[in-house]
Amino acid sequence: MTSKTSPLSPSDAAAGYCLDxxxxxxxxxxxxxxxxxxxxxxxxxTPTQFAALAKLCELGAVSQNALGRATAMDGATIKGVIDRLRTKSLVASSPDPNDQRCLLLKPTAAGWDLFESVAPAAHQITKDTLAPLNEAEQTIFLLLLEKLT
Amino acid sequence: MTSKTSPLSPSDAAAGYCLDxxxxxxxxxxxxxxxxxxxxxxxxxTPTQFAALAKLCELGAVSQNALGRATAMDGATIKGVIDRLRTKSLVASSPDPNDQRCLLLKPTAAGWDLFESVAPAAHQITKDTLAPLNEAEQTIFLLLLEKLT
DNA sequence: CAAAATCCATTGGTATACATACAAGTTTGT
DNA sequence: ACAAACTTGTATGTATACCAATGGATTTTG
Known part of the structure; x- marks a missing residue:
């Protein structure tokens, strides 16, 4: 068997490794x-686009980077997402008069409408995703997930 | 307040939606x-590359698509991953004599060596990732995660 | 107040990840 | 035996996702 002094030799660790x-x-x-x-x-x-739109509807008007922080995306990622939402005319951007570095983002009327029309589906998605768990398990799972963040 | 008959009107669902x-x-x-x-x-x-290499070391010799299934990647994804592992000379491919469509994959000696040398770190990664949870919580979390799969 | 440190948006590069389409090979149903 | 259905690897296109670097704007500091 294995020595007891060292935690685990590389080959033992490899032998005991199970990806699944x-x-x-x-x-x-x-x-x-x-x-x-x-x-x-x-x-x-997409889930990412919905997250950005939902957060923007919640916050009202924020800069691109700020929205990225609120949705846990880095600057490069949120830019692409916003570009695609702008192409779909769901989000509008204008320069911030108070800070010339910033792009001030706001949902368009169509953005608001779409968010409101799919919000029920969003609730359903959470429900369906957690469906394999019973109610107590769902609560625990979300709690533990939050602890891991 | 809201009507009790319908589950939730769109705008109510939107108002009650919290991304976080x-x-x-x-x-x-x-x-x-x-x-x-x-x-x-x-x-x-990368995590994905490690998963593919680890699974390949576990299975010995499989086709590209089969490895993809074993690691939950679709054909297009596993191809890119294997291409990069081949570039690093960690994986070798040869035609399968029994089925001319298949690429038979095998870890190279360097692939085995690397897998064995990083396997301890892989265990540490799991440990560190779960560190915010106590031992009982870790067990439950993994159990619930598996149920969600 | 000027220099340093930050912040902002953008760009380029790499790596998943999936959908779709395709050609060549294999298996099935009849 | 032979056409239909399926599988395998490949290619293309779109969408995250992050790092590093850049140039312009603002704030902090010395």
Missing amino acids: TQVGFLMRRANQRHLAVFAEEISDL | TQVGFLMRRANQRHLAVFAEEISDL
């Missing part, structure tokens, strides 16, 4: 399933 | 943190 039970792998698969659920319920927007 | 407590958003953030932990402990490989 690792957090990272399980989280990736759980997320894959969630994305599939999302796509089935909301086809107009 | 949605499963999808929380999973994305938890995953972001995991990826950061991973990158800090293993810089030679």
Whole structure:
């Protein structure tokens, strides 16, 4: 057997490694399933685009980078997302008179309408994603997820 | 207040929508943190590349698509991953004599060596990712994650 | 007040990730 | 045996996602 002094030799660690039970792998698969659920319920927007639009509707008017921070996307990522939302005329941008560095973003009327019309589906997505768990498990899962953030 | 007969009108659903407590958003953030932990402990490989290499070391010799299924990646994705692992000389491919469509993949000696040398770090990554939870919570979290798959 | 440190948006590069389409090879149903 | 259905690897296109670098604007500091 293995020596008791060292934690685990490389080859022992390799022998004991099982991808299918690792957090990272399980989280990736759980997320894959969630994305599939999302796509089935909301086809107009990707999950990321919906997150950006929802947060923008919640905040009203913010700069691009600020919206990125609020939605956990870096500057490069949020730019692409906003570009696509602008192409769809769901978001409008204007220079911030108080700070010439900033692009002030606001949802358009169409953006608001779309958000309101798909919000029920968004609730359903959360419900469907968590459907394999009973109610107590759902609560615990969300609690633990938040702790991991 | 709201009518009791309909579940939730669009605008009510929109008003009650909070991105920060949605499963999808929380999973994305938890995953972001995991990826950061991973990158800090293993810089030679991306999480996806490591998953493919680890699974290939476990299975010995499989076709590209079969490895994709075993690691939950579609054909297009696993191709790119294997291409990059081949560029690094960690994986070798040869035609399958039994099925001319298949590329038979095998880890190279360098691939085995790298896998064994980073396997301890992989265990550490799982540990660090779950560090915000106590032991009981970690067990529950992994259990619930598996149920969601 | 001027220099340093920050912040902002943008760009370029790399790496997933999935959908779709395709050609070549294999298996099935009849 | 042979056409239909399926599988495999590949290619293309779109959408995240992050890092690093850049240039312009603002704030902090010395």
